[in-house]
Amino acid sequence: xxxxxxxxxxxxxxxxxxxxxxxxxxxxxxxxxxxxxxxxxxxxxxxxxxxxxxxxxxxxxxxxxxxxxxxxxxxxxxxxxxxxxxxxxxxxxxxxxxxxxxxxxxxxxxxxxxxxxxxxxxxxxxxxxxxxxxxxxxxxxxxxxxxxxxxxxxxxxxxxxxxxxxxxxxxxxxxxxxxxxxxxxxxxxxxxxxxxxxxxxxxxxxxxxxxxxxxxxxxxxxxxxxxxxxxxxxxxxxxxxxxxxxxxxxxxxxxxxxxxxxxxxxxxxxxxxxxxxxxxxxxxxxxxxxxxxxxxxxxxxxxxxxxxxxxxxxxxxxxxxxxxxxxxxxxxxxx
Amino acid sequence: xxxxxxxxxxxxxxxxxxxxxxxxxxxxxxxxxxxxxxxxxxxxxxxxxxxxxxxxxxxxxxxxxxxxxxxxxxxxxxxxxxxxxxxxxxxxxxxxxxxxxxxxxxxxxxxxxxxxxxxxxxxxxxxxxxxxxxxxxxxxxxxxxxxxxxxxxxxxxxxxxxxxxxxxxxxxxxxxxxxxxxxxxxxxxxxxxxxxxxxxxxxxxxxxxxxxxxxxxxxxxxx
Amino acid sequence: xxxxxxxxxxxxxxxxxxxxxxxxxxxxxxxxxxxxxxxxxxxxxxxxxxx
Numbered sequence: 001x002x003x004x005x006x007x008x009x010x011x012x013x014x015x016x017x018x019x020x021x022x023x024x025x026x027x028x029x030x031x032x033x034x035x036x037x038x039x040x041x042x043x044x045x046x047x048x049x050x051x052x053x054x055x056x057x058x059x060x061x062x063x064x065x066x067x068x069x070x071x072x073x074x075x076x077x078x079x080x081x082x083x084x085x086x087x088x089x090x091x092x093x094x095x096x097x098x099x100x101x102x103x104x105x106x107x108x109x110x111x112x113x114x115x116x117x118x119x120x121x122x123x124x125x126x127x128x129x130x131x132x133x134x135x136x137x138x139x140x141x142x143x144x145x146x147x148x149x150x151x152x153x154x155x156x157x158x159x160x161x162x163x164x165x166x167x168x169x170x171x172x173x174x175x176x177x178x179x180x181x182x183x184x185x186x187x188x189x190x191x192x193x194x195x196x197x198x199x200x201x202x203x204x205x206x207x208x209x210x211x212x213x214x215x216x217x218x219x220x221x222x223x224x225x226x227x228x229x230x231x232x233x234x235x236x237x238x239x240x241x242x243x244x245x246x247x248x249x250x251x252x253x254x255x256x257x258x259x260x261x262x263x264x265x266x267x268x269x270x271x272x273x274x275x276x277x278x279x280x281x282x283x284x285x286x287x288x289x290x291x292x293x294x295x296x297x298x299x300x301x302x303x304x305x306x307x308x309x310x311x312x313x314x315x316x317x318x319x320x321x322x323x324x325x326x327x328x329x330x331x332x333x334x335x
Numbered sequence: 336x337x338x339x340x341x342x343x344x345x346x347x348x349x350x351x352x353x354x355x356x357x358x359x360x361x362x363x364x365x366x367x368x369x370x371x372x373x374x375x376x377x378x379x380x381x382x383x384x385x386x387x388x389x390x391x392x393x394x395x396x397x398x399x400x401x402x403x404x405x406x407x408x409x410x411x412x413x414x415x416x417x418x419x420x421x422x423x424x425x426x427x428x429x430x431x432x433x434x435x436x437x438x439x440x441x442x443x444x445x446x447x448x449x450x451x452x453x454x455x456x457x458x459x460x461x462x463x464x465x466x467x468x469x470x471x472x473x474x475x476x477x478x479x480x481x482x483x484x485x486x487x488x489x490x491x492x493x494x495x496x497x498x499x500x501x502x503x504x505x506x507x508x509x510x511x512x513x514x515x516x517x518x519x520x521x522x523x524x525x526x527x528x529x530x531x532x533x534x535x536x537x538x539x540x541x542x543x544x545x546x547x548x549x550x551x552x553x554x555x556x557x558x
Numbered sequence: 559x560x561x562x563x564x565x566x567x568x569x570x571x572x573x574x575x576x577x578x579x580x581x582x583x584x585x586x587x588x589x590x591x592x593x594x595x596x597x598x599x600x601x602x603x604x605x606x607x608x609x
Contacts, residue, residue: 006365006533006534008544009447009534009537009544010544012542012544013373013537013541015372016371016372016373017369018368018371020367020371021367023384024387027381027384027387028388030388031389032392034423035423035424038423038426039419039420039422039423040416042419042423043415043416043419043559044418044419044421044423045478045559045560046409046418046476046560047476047477048476048477049475049477049479049480050480082491082496083491083497090488099492099493099494100491100494102494103495106497106498107500205503205504205506205508206500206502206503206504207483207502208500208503211483211484211502214480214484215484220480220481220484223481224481227562228562228565228572228574229485230485233572234571234572234573235485236486237573237574238563238574238577239478239574240476240477240478240560241560241561241563242560242561242563242564242575242576243422243559243576244576245576246464246467247429247577247581248429248464248467249464257571257572258570274492276488276489276491276492276493277492277493279489280493287457287461291454291457291458292454293457294449294450294453295450300443300445302440303441303539304539307539308441308592309441309442309443309539311592312377312438312441312592313374313377313538315373315376316373316374316538316541317538320541376596376598377591377592378590378591378592378596379588379591379592381591382591426580430587433584434587434588434591438591
């Protein structure tokens with residue numbers, strides 16, 4: 001709209017002096033005071049990160065159970081699917097939509113080798129018992145490996161922690177207990193934190209392996225549950241400590257708490273198994289409606305039907321009414 | 336209101352064309368007007384300005400945090416203070432952004448050709464949500480770990496995992512401190528320019544511009 | 559401030575009290591901004607036209 005058009009647009013509107021720059025400067029000063037006071041009095045959330053060392057020390061059985069599932073290739077990450085590998089354990093589809101599969105593998109992760117075997121190989125230098133155990137494990141048939149790991153994983157249910165070692169009832173586990181207790185020692189020392197992050201490029205900013213490994217265990221999720229941060233606890237909106245969280249995600253978070261998104265059997269092909277995809281699709285549609293709201297008849301008329309604008313512009317409407325009354329009153333006055 | 340005529344209305348090549356377009360669409364007197372319609376004198380019109388004010392302090396505290404690096408604020412009490420400014424600045428930003436959105440919804444602020452202003456504003460809101468998310472996973476604390484682990488499934492389920500890995504701190508941090516601030520500020524700048532070009536929308540049901548008596552009683556976006 | 563927040567639990571609704579405080583403040587700001595009279599400088603004050 002050009003200037004001339006704007007003059008026309010405001011022709012019958014009373015214009016008043018208004019200092020926009022002053023308004024913005026005052027608003028900035030006001031906000032600065034508020035955030036300085038809040039920051040000084042309340043600080044901000046900073047719960048220290050969990051390390052693999054802390055996990056292995058605080059809950060060694062959970063660590064070893066998770067590590068055994070990584071070695072067996074049965075963990076959530078090992079079975080995940082794109083973008084980490086070609087399995088299907090965590091692949092979501094909705095009707096004809098298979099975006100996760102379409103996107104394919106882009107961050108290749110091989111938990112058995114990358115989380116367990118390779119770190120153990122690096123730690124085996126100068127450790128004859130570990131070298132022998134690794135060699136026995138790797139030269140065994142895949143059936144034999146599975147049999148050892150199955151038996152060991154079952155025995156872990158009654159595992160005991162003794163002197164920093166996880167011990168299980170006597171059984172046929174092959175070299176698995178030696179591997180696992182060496183990995184546990186490596187983890188408790190903090191060595192595994194470094195090895196999972198290390199790359200042949202020296203610099204590292206990618207925590208995919210460490211976080212997937214920790215995410216497969218129960219320790220990290222247990223800490224999140226305590227702070228009510230998990231998905232079915234409206235966790236997306238919550239924050240550690242007594243701080244407000246991302247309250248603006250309320251509608252997205254709500255999806256995970258209600259049927260059909262939180263049900264196993266679901267409705268119209270939507271269930272807890274593909275809730276992430278279904279809720280994202282739903283939110284995308286709702287977001288499009290919000291973006292295009294000015295162009296949607298009916299929705300754009302709601303502000304006219306529910307006259308909150310009468311409050312915003314109450315002085316304008318009152319003046320307008322008075323003006324109209326005056327205009328219609330004048331002829332009568334002259335009669 | 337009169338407008339200064341450009342010196343070369345038809346000449347000046349591409350440069351002159353762009354300059355004339357800008358001068359025609361958003362002359363300085365419209366960008367920084369000293370008079371406003373009387374009906375803007377309501378507290379609800381302050382929400383937008385407060386949102387911009389909060390964005391200014393979020394940016395300023397973010398620049399300090401970025402300068403000293405992602406580990407600094409965990410170890411230094413001054414760093415923690417700047418992080419707190421950033422954190423509370425974001426809370427104030429979203430509170431007033433949503434209040435501004437509510438106001439513009441109930442005022443049907445998209446009327447009389449202001450549809451694009453609404454669209455850009457909502458897109459700026461959505462971009463801010465993504466900016467906040469990348470900030471949360473860049474914190475290098477338990478919160479960041481859990482949010483990344485929890486959010487990866489939704490990102491992967493939509494196929495976006497192919498281009499964005501929230502478990503990769505370097506990627507999230509780079510996007511948070513460089514890419515998204517530029518996009519948010521650009522969108523906000525376009526939004527403000529559109530608001531200034533069009534002026535504040537007339538009250539719902541006000542008589543049609545320049546014609547006394549005829550009421551415009553619709554909430555359509557187009558003029 | 560780092561100890562876990564109190565929570566409001568009602569049916570399937572689970573909101574943290576800090577979030578409720580922020581949401582309550584938002585609603586309060588909106589209500590007050592709609593109703594509170596905007597300060598007008600003397601002389602520019604709106605005057606009824608037919609008085």
